[in-house]
Amino acid sequence: MNIISLTHKRLLTAVVDWSITLICIGAFTTLILLATGAPPVSTYYHIFMGAFGSWVKFGHSVKAWIPLTLCACGLLYTFKIGLWNIGIEGQMIMGAVFATGILKWGVGSENEILFLWLSFPAGLVGGALWAVVSGFLKTKCGVNEIFAGLGLNFMAQGLILWLIFGHWKQPGIASMSGTETFPQTLWLPQAFAVNVPPTGIMLTILALCITAYILRFTRIGLNLTAIGNNATASVLFGLHPDRYMLLAMSLAGGLSGLAGCIQVVAVYHRLIPSISSGYGYLALLVVMLAGFRAGMTAIISLFFACLNVGSIQLPMVLQLDSSLSGVIQGAMVLVTLGVHAWRKRRAAS
Amino acid sequence: MKKSLGLWIGLLCLCCLTSSATALSAETPFTFGLLLVGPYNDRGYSQAHYDGGKYAEKMIPGVKMIYIDKVNPADRPGVTIPQLVDDMVEKGAKLVIANSDDMKDGIREAALLHPKIHFLHISGDDVLTRKAPKNLSNLFGKMEYGKMMAGFAAAMTSKTGKIGYLGPLINEETRRLSVSCYLGAKYAWETVLKRKPEDLKFQVTWIGFWFNIPGVTADPTQVVQNFFNTGHDVVVSGIDTTEAIVVARQKRQEGKEVWALPYDYIGACEGASEACLGIPYFNWGPGYVQRIKSSLAGNWKSEWIWLEPDWKNLNNPDTTTVGFQSGPALSPAAKQSLDGFIADIGSGKLNLFKGPLNYQDGATYLKSGEIATDQQIWYMKQLLEGMTGQSSTK
Numbered sequence: 001m002n003i004i005s006l007t008h009k010r011l012l013t014a015v016v017d018w019s020i021t022l023i024c025i026g027a028f029t030t031l032i033l034l035a036t037g038a039p040p041v042s043t044y045y046h047i048f049m050g051a052f053g054s055w056v057k058f059g060h061s062v063k064a065w066i067p068l069t070l071c072a073c074g075l076l077y078t079f080k081i082g083l084w085n086i087g088i089e090g091q092m093i094m095g096a097v098f099a100t101g102i103l104k105w106g107v108g109s110e111n112e113i114l115f116l117w118l119s120f121p122a123g124l125v126g127g128a129l130w131a132v133v134s135g136f137l138k139t140k141c142g143v144n145e146i147f148a149g150l151g152l153n154f155m156a157q158g159l160i161l162w163l164i165f166g167h168w169k170q171p172g173i174a175s176m177s178g179t180e181t182f183p184q185t186l187w188l189p190q191a192f193a194v195n196v197p198p199t200g201i202m203l204t205i206l207a208l209c210i211t212a213y214i215l216r217f218t219r220i221g222l223n224l225t226a227i228g229n230n231a232t233a234s235v236l237f238g239l240h241p242d243r244y245m246l247l248a249m250s251l252a253g254g255l256s257g258l259a260g261c262i263q264v265v266a267v268y269h270r271l272i273p274s275i276s277s278g279y280g281y282l283a284l285l286v287v288m289l290a291g292f293r294a295g296m297t298a299i300i301s302l303f304f305a306c307l308n309v310g311s312i313q314l315p316m317v318l319q320l321d322s323s324l325s326g327v328i329q330g331a332m333v334l335v336t337l338g339v340h341a342w343r344k345r346r347a348a349s
Numbered sequence: 350m351k352k353s354l355g356l357w358i359g360l361l362c363l364c365c366l367t368s369s370a371t372a373l374s375a376e377t378p379f380t381f382g383l384l385l386v387g388p389y390n391d392r393g394y395s396q397a398h399y400d401g402g403k404y405a406e407k408m409i410p411g412v413k414m415i416y417i418d419k420v421n422p423a424d425r426p427g428v429t430i431p432q433l434v435d436d437m438v439e440k441g442a443k444l445v446i447a448n449s450d451d452m453k454d455g456i457r458e459a460a461l462l463h464p465k466i467h468f469l470h471i472s473g474d475d476v477l478t479r480k481a482p483k484n485l486s487n488l489f490g491k492m493e494y495g496k497m498m499a500g501f502a503a504a505m506t507s508k509t510g511k512i513g514y515l516g517p518l519i520n521e522e523t524r525r526l527s528v529s530c531y532l533g534a535k536y537a538w539e540t541v542l543k544r545k546p547e548d549l550k551f552q553v554t555w556i557g558f559w560f561n562i563p564g565v566t567a568d569p570t571q572v573v574q575n576f577f578n579t580g581h582d583v584v585v586s587g588i589d590t591t592e593a594i595v596v597a598r599q600k601r602q603e604g605k606e607v608w609a610l611p612y613d614y615i616g617a618c619e620g621a622s623e624a625c626l627g628i629p630y631f632n633w634g635p636g637y638v639q640r641i642k643s644s645l646a647g648n649w650k651s652e653w654i655w656l657e658p659d660w661k662n663l664n665n666p667d668t669t670t671v672g673f674q675s676g677p678a679l680s681p682a683a684k685q686s687l688d689g690f691i692a693d694i695g696s697g698k699l700n701l702f703k704g705p706l707n708y709q710d711g712a713t714y715l716k717s718g719e720i721a722t723d724q725q726i727w728y729m730k731q732l733l734e735g736m737t738g739q740s741s742t743k
Contacts, residue, residue, distance in 0.1 A: 056435045064427050161565060165557065172730070172741055175518035176557040176565050178422075181454040195431070195462075267429060268422070269454070273565050277426035308427055312436065316417045 021339045028335045029328050036327075038320050046317050047325070050310030057309065059194035063267065064279075064305035066200040067092070067259035071283035072290070072297045073207045074255030077248040079292050080215060081241075082228035085249065087134045087149025088256045089280035090156035091127040095257025097160060098126025099264045100179065100271040103186050104168065112185045119261055120203075127257015128250040130156065135249035139242040145249075161273055168271065178272035188266040197266045207255055212294035224248060256280060285333045304329065379444075379645055381405075382437035383416040384430065384456075386449035387560055387589050394559065394589035394613040394631070398448045398471070401633025404666070408638050409645070415440055421451060423562045430455025431462060438463055444644045446637070447471065449559065450522060460485040467644045471633075472522060474727065476653035487653045488636055490670035493529035493726060494658050494694060495629025496585075497701055498673040499610045500533030501690050502626045503583040505541065505683035506608055510548045513576030513584040515569060515593050516555040519741055523587060525729040527553050530585050531736050532701040533690075541686055546735070552581065553738030559589045570596055577607050583626065586612045597624035608678055618676050625676030627687075636670050655723065660695030702726055707734040 033040040051061045071088055078085035085091075099119040106115020134152055137143040161176065170180045188197040215221035223244055227234040231241045263275050286304055290296035311325030383402045387395035395418060402414040417433055419425055430452050434445050444467040447456040453473050460468040460482050468485040475481035503512045512534055514527050531551045538549040554576070557566040569592040576584050577600050586593035586609065597609035598621035608626045611617035615632070618625035636656050643649050659669035673691070675684055693699035704715030708731040715721055731740040 050436075054439055056439065060432050060435070157564070173518070173520040174555065174557070174739070174741055175451075175520060176562065177451045177518065195435075267427075269458075272422050273562075274422045274426055277422070279427070309432075312417065312425070312428060312433065315419075316415060316436070316440075 017339075017343060020343075021336050024335045024339050025332050029331050032327060032331055033324075036320075036324060038314075038318065038324060042318060043314065043320070043324075046313035047307060047310035050313035051306035052310075055194050059191075059196045061302070061306045061309045062194075062196050062201065064277075064308050065302050066197075066204050066266075067262050067277070068279045068283055068286065068305055069204050069298055069301040070207055070259035070262070071256045071280050072286045072301050073204075073211045073294070074252035075283055075287045076211055076215060076292060076294060076297065077224065077251045079287055080221070080224040080228050081245055081248045082231070083138070083245060083248060084146045085131070085134070085149060085252050086146050086284070087131065087152045088252065088283060089276050089278070090149065090153035091130045091253040092256040092260040092263075092276040092280050093153075093156040093160055094130040094253075095123035095127035095260030096264050096271060096275040097156075097163065097260075098257065099123040099261035100168070103182055103264065104179075106186060107183065112183075116186050116188065116265065119265055120258060123257045123259075123261025123264075124254040125257070127260060128254040130257070131249040131253020132246060134253075135246040138249075139245050157273070160271065160275065164271060164273060176273055178268070179270045181270045186265070187269050188262070190266070197262075200262050200266055203258065203262075207258075208294055208298055215294065220244075220247070256283075282329075285329070289333060289336050378411040379409075379641070380413045380415060380441040381444040381446065381641060381644075382434070382440070382442035383414055384420045384433060384445065384447045384449075384452060385416060385418040386421050386451055387419065389416065389418040391560075391589060392591050392614050392617050392619075393611070395448065396616075397614045397631045398446075398633050400614075401631075401637045402446070404634030405637040405641050408634070409641055412641060412645075415442060420449070421562075423565065431459040434459035434463065434466075438466055443467065444469065444641060446640075450520065451559065457481065457485065467649050469640050474653065476651055477724075477727075481651050483651050484649070486640065486649070486651055488640060488656070489654070490631055490633075490636070490656050491658060492526055492629060492631065492671050493702075495671045495673050496526045496529035497533030497536075497694065498687060498691060499585050499612075499627060499629045500530035500535075501537040502675065502679055502683060502687055503530075503585050503608075503610060504534035504537035504549065505686060506626055506679065507583045508606070509580050509582045510538070510544070511550040511552070511579075511581040513573070513581040514551065514553040514738070515572055515576070515584055515586045515588055516553050516738070517559045517588045518557055519555050519739060521728050521730075523555075524732060524740065525726060526587055527736070527738075528729055528733050529701070530587075531733060535735065536690070536699075536701060537686070541690075549735075550581075551736045552576070553732060553736055555739060556588060561590065561592070569593070573597070573609075574600075577605060582607045584609045586610060589613060591617055594618060594621045594625060597621065600624075610676070615672065615674055618674075622677040624678055626679045627673060627675040629671070629673050632666055632669055632672050634666060635668055655727075658695075660691075663691065708732070709734055709736060709740050 030040045033043055052058055099122050102115055102119045102122040106112050134145055134148040137148040138145045164179055168179045188199055190197050223239055227241045227244050234241055286300045287297055290300045307325055314320040314324055385395040385398055389399040390396055406412055406414050437445055446469045448471045450472045456468055456470045457475055464484055470487050472489050473487045476487045516527055517523055538544050539546050554572050556569050561569050569588055573584050573593050573596040584593045591611050593609040594611040597607050600607045601624050608624055610626050611628050613630055615630045617628050656670035658671040659665050663669055664672050700720055702721035704719040705717040706715040708714045
């Protein structure tokens with residue numbers, strides 16, 4: 001009886017918590033929309049219909065969900081151990097660069113499909129290596145991972161521009177638009193009609209399940225949490241925070257590198273300067289909003305992916321600037337964090 | 350967790366239910382979609398297309414345009430051409446126009462996915478290279494002529510003999526247009542003004558894309574300032590946006606005697622007329638009308654179309670695809686020479702794509718007396734001898 005009422009109480013708190021958050025988000029974003037002169041009801045309606053209005057549209061949302069969730073999944077490890085992996089954008093870019101390298105090698109070969117599959121591990125390795133650099137700077141040189149990550153993001157961006165304008169330029173062309181499009185044989189196959197790559201979905205779900213399992217049920221997950229809570233104390237228990245930080249970084253880098261690879265093989269079919277589409281930074285927000293839980297991460301990711309895809313309707317139908325969706329996203333994150341902080345303080349007092 | 354998911358869905362459904370019926374518009378017989386690479390009001394390339402679309406709406410009864418601007422991965426991360434086309438087709442578009450060279454692969458992919466919809470790619474050559482599916486056509490205007498006029502006006506005005514060309518990215522189209530500009534300038538300098546060929550300097554500087562993307566391309570404002578600070582007194586713009594004329598106006602306010610020629614959009618000089626020598630511009634209306642009518646009538650073919658200016662009246666909005674509007678800063682004498690130049694080209698008396706002409710590396714482009722074919726002009730492989738700047742990347 002006692003247990004049941006306790007569960008009930010927790011459920012009730014959660015419901016109240018979310019309701020307050022949602023009401024605040026709704027009120028705040030509506031205010032912002034009114035301030036910018038956008039009609040709130042039709043804005044919400046068109047974003048919703050833009051993401052769910054048809055299977056094709058929902059397919060596009062899922063396509064955005066894949067890389068976003070992969071990045072968010074990776075960030076779960078680094079957040080667990082108390083690291084701010086801002087460098088995730090650069091890791092995603094390096095994944096895309098490594099994958100492109102393999103694919104370029106495979107153009108015109110007899111076994112193109114082999115190179116297509118090889119691009120996945122290549123992306124994974126590319127992202128992981130870039131993350132390990134950040135990890136090393138943190139653990140061996142005492143450079144804060146935020147600064148190391150930011151620096152490495154700039155370097156990755158510089159590298160991608162150099163490759164696109166230099167080594168990997170299209171023949172006779174010098175354009176920042178991107179490398180030459182790969183032949184269709186090097187595209188990740190898509191499910192007919194909805195244009196979603198099943199491989200991408202499966203990989204993402206697999207990544208989610210494995211991450212949830214590792215963080216929840218294994219020794220590694222426990223140790224990551226222990227170090228995240230108190231790195232100094234964890235040493236007394238015989239743990240090596242440095243090693244675990246490198247592990248967490250390489251897992252995060254690997255998953256975001258995979259996301260970068262998917263951007264190349266399934267979305268753009270070539271390397272472009274903004275290959276990451278800002279999903280790395282967005283993933284940071286997703287994970288924070290999800291309260292660092294894997295299941296919730298998948299849902300919030302989907303929400304943000306839908307918001308991204310649906311907001312294209314704003315300029316097309318309402319002639320509104322679609323950067324408004326960025327404002328809406330920002331407002332939502334701020335309000336959610338604000339409400340969380342407020343509830344925490346109230347609970348503490 | 351389940352409950353919170355329910356709440357999210359509930360909220361969205363509520364929005365859905367309480368919404369007004371703004372989405373439902375009256376059924377129209379023919380909708381076409383327009384994908385613009387830049388902002389619809391950029392006073393440059395994209396605005397010229399937007400106005401072309403509006404013109405078509407006005408000229409053909411029952412035709413409705415849907416458009417989306419800033420279609421490029423820097424402005425709309427994660428958004429792809431096929432995705433936008435899917436959406437336009439769902440909204441009833443029967444014809445989709447993609448206005449940028451940058452959309453070449455995306456629009457071909459979309460055309461393959463929607464075989465029953467017609468596609469018009471501006472500036473591309475998929476039909477020539479036989480990569481185009483049956484429902485895809487290419488359309489462009491013979492802007493070489495506009496650029497020749499711009500080069501002519503620039504050389505007639507320049508006091509230093511140093512002309513800067515603000516180039517976008519490097520490809521066949523941009524080489525072709527900068528070469529045309531150079532040929533116009535060279536003709537004015539050597540044949541009309543009878544000055545020494547070696548005194549004309551024609552510098553091409555590329556920024557890396559059709560417009561400024563901070564952190565990715567070179568900053569066009571800085572490039573133009575550099576031109577003016579290094580003795581160039583006329584800058585001809587080859588990019589989608591108006592930086593050249595804006596900087597020229599600022600420099601004039603600082604007391605420098607400089608000029609510029611913007612590009613693409615007829616209204617590009619507004620507000621900076623004291624620095625404006627003229628604008629070679631696109632007038633997409635007639636071309637759009639022709640293609641939309643062909644789609645409507647069911648006689649759409651996969652064609653590569655390269656439309657001429659209307660030589661009888663370069664500025665007739667109903668007939669010309671390429672126009673040239675001379676600017677207030679062009680002197681009356683230069684204007685008179687320009688008019689003669691235009692008349693000579695229009696009548697065929699003068700052809701600037703005539704040999705002997707060499708490429709930048711000294712290889713022969715056209716032998717003495719040889720007149721370039723359309724294909725030789727379209728596929729411009731290098732800049733010409735006498736121009737400075739990169740022909741490609743090193």
